[in-house]
Amino acid sequence: MLPELLHQLVQQTVSGSESLLAPWAWAPALVLLIVLLVYGIFLRxxxxxxxxxxxxxxxxxxxxxxxxxxxxxxxxxxxxVPPVYPNGWYLVMEGDQLKPGEAKSVQMIGKTLAVFRTESGEAHILDAYCPHFGANMGAGGRVVGDCIECPFHGWQFRGSDGRCARIPVLAEGGKIPEMARVTSHIVKEVNGGLYLWFxxxxxxxxxxxxxxxxxxxxxxxxxxxxxxxxxxxxxxxxxxxxxxxxxxxxxxxxxxxxxxxxxxxxxxxxxxxxxxxxxxxxxxxxxxxxxxxxxxxxxxxxxxxxxxxxxxxxxxxxxxxxxxxxxxxxxxxxxxxxxxxxxxxxxxxxxxxxxxxxxxxxxxxxxxxxxxxxxxxxxxxxxxxxxxxxxxxxxxxxxxxxxxxxxxxxxxxxxxxxxxxxxxxxxxxxx
Ligand code: FES
Ligand SMILES: [Fe+2]
Missing domain, CATH: 3.90.380.10 (Naphthalene 1,2-dioxygenase Alpha Subunit; Chain A, domain 1)
Structure with a gap:
């Protein structure tokens, strides 16, 4: 729209048209300029x-x-060089980058982690690779209650302790194996950031x-x-x-x-x-x-x-x-x-x-x-x-x-x- 308007203004200038001076000719460009300025100064x-x-x-x-x-x-x-991962708190991501019900895969401290937020807003971090056949739970995993569900065969792992809470195909009378667990990390959400304790x-x-x-x-x-x-x-x-x-x-x-x-x-x-x-x-x-x-x-x-x-x-x-x-x-x-x-x-x-x-x-x-x-x-x-x-x-x-x-x-x-x-x-x- 702006190029057309400019083209029109140039045409009018060349032809000496008096309508160039009419306010309506400039109004759209002026409004656009004001919108851009407001966006640039206050919103961007x-x-x-x-x-x-x-x-x-x-x-x-x-x-x-x-x-x-x-x-x-x-x-x-x-x-x-000194040890490469000192003990302390590390930023994982900004809190607004993880919506309720969302799971993400993050690489840090030499690990691949599955970071997810429950619908009630609590954030959890688990080691990402599923102990079953190794799928990355942060890449395509689904949040179910306080668990993350592995995208490969649907095993579910609790955010609080990393233990497997459900195996969909478990035979009747079968028990969830003791080894079906991943490391759960300590998380803190403060000042708009999600931090992990290492x-x-x-x-x-x-x-x-x-x-x-x-x-x-x-x-x-x-x-x-x-x-x-x-x-x-x-x-x-x-x-x-x-x-x-x-x-x-x-x-x-x-x-x-x-x-x-x-x-x-x-x-x-x-x-x-x-x-x-x-x-x-x-x-x-x-x-x-x-x-x-x-x-x-x-x-x-x-x-x-x-x-x-x-x-x-x-x-x-x-x-x-x-x-x-x-x-x-x-x-x-x-x-x-x-x-x-x-x-x-x-x-x-x-x-x-x-x-x-x-x-x-x-x-x-x-x-x-x-x-x-x-x-x-x-x-x-x-x-x-x-x-x-x-x-x-x-x-x-x-x-x-x-x-x-x-x-x-x-x-x-x-x-x-x-x-x-x-x-x-x-x-x-x-x-
Ligand atoms: S690899 Fe995760 S459930 Fe099979
Ligand atoms: Fe410096």
Whole structure:
């Protein structure tokens, strides 16, 4: 309709028709423009995914991006890396991605899981492969009461304990075999996310993810999400919170510098500049040792002048090995980024960022913030995707490096005797 209208307007202009000035001629285009603006400013929520090869790799030898990513993954020395699945809470998916009566298959911590929600709203997670003949219950399984029914021969497994509750063809007098069961995982649904507890020793949760009241009460609403895949050890991402030293080299140049680290310091981006300063501290009180706090202060400089009104302080609360709440209070409203890292397999991580802000804040503000966060994160990805883990780094006498060492010490609490390592997974053929 719009092209026709434009065509008509051009025709009228050429022919000098006076009806061009009539309001009816412009009204539809104006209405459309207003609708698009309202949608863009208030309703549109950022939502995108980047696959592994999309970010952080420089192609060479005429290879495609995907082949480059694979070549670097293979060529990189893994070094002596810590265990690959630390103990803690991991995001499985956002709660709104699983409707009542729905079942899905999810890959994480080296497993394939069947995630399902009963009609009454309770979420359950079971190991996906059916003990009968191995069908994936998350791929085509049906939710029946508090069970998931295997799509192959219809055996039903309870979400609460993973035991088989029904076998359709069981002969009269036959008993459900004791071995007809799968592992059931501990799930928690909080702040709009579905989280799984992983502990290599099989212990119950030793700490909890705090509820963000503003999200639970609806005072803050969901305003967008991004998802990235990263190829590195999970500890490297969390360590970024204590890595005050990389802020200047990786994050100070503004978005005009792009995400490719080869070009971020070029002259065309130098008129706009950010300056980050940060502190990092592990919590030491009993019951909170799984937490550490980074406080990040951001200033923006335009042609060397500090633009005061966009200054922002972010308080990043690291909760265990894989979840961070980044709370902020800006000129345009309060909110939080939820940063969640989930290992899919050793050295392959899925990273979710979602943003919640005060309900009244136009979505476009959250879109700008989340884009900024994702943008800076993609610079980090370029480092992570190409680096190797150094178990014995060469250190300089500096506050920056001493924080990195403190972070390693703090993070080591999430490994335990039976935490899976690359070697143990290879030996057991689980990887
Ligand atoms: S494979 Fe699941 S019921 Fe047969
Ligand atoms: Fe960073």
């Amino acid at each position: 929520k950022l939502d995108y995914s980047r696959s592994l090869e999309d970010v952080g790799y420089i192609t060479f030898d005429g290879l495609s991006r995907r082949d480059t990513a694979n070549r670097i993954r293979r060529a990189r020395k893994e070094g002596r 502990d290599a020793e099989g212990r119950e949760p030793t700490w909890d993810l705090p509820v963000i009241e503003e999200i639970e009460t609806g005072e803050w609403s969901f305003k967008g999400r991004t998802r990235h895949f990263v190829n590195c050890h999970i500890e490297e991402i969390n360590q970024n919170g204590a890595d005050v030293g990389h802020l200047t080299t990786v994050h100070d140049p503004s978005f005009f510098g792009g995400t490719d680290l080869r070009y971020i310091f070029r002259w065309w981006s130098s008129f706009l500049w950010q300056k980050f300063s940060a502190t990092w501290k592990p919590c030491t009180e009993p019951g909170s040792r799984h937490q550490a706090v980074m406080v990040l202060h951001e200033k923006t400089y335009l042609f060397g002048k500090n633009v005061k009104f966009v200054e922002m302080t972010v308080r990043a609360n690291q909760l265990g090995p894989a979840v961070v709440y980044l709370e902020f209070d800006s000129l345009f409203g309060k909110g939080v980024f939820l940063h969640c890292v989930t290992p899919v397999e050793p050295l392959l991580l899925r990273v979710h960022h979602s943003i919640y802000m005060q309900r009244w804040v136009p979505n476009i503000v959250a879109t700008v913030y989340l884009n900024g966060e994702a943008f800076q994160f993609e610079r980090d990805i370029m480092i992570w995707n190409n680096k190797e883990f150094k178990d014995k780094p060469v250190l300089a006498k500096s506050t920056e490096d001493s924080l990195m060492v403190q972070h390693r010490r703090w993070y080591s609490q999430f490994y335990s005797e039976n935490s899976p390592t690359i070697e143990s997974l290879r030996d057991s053929k689980d990887w």
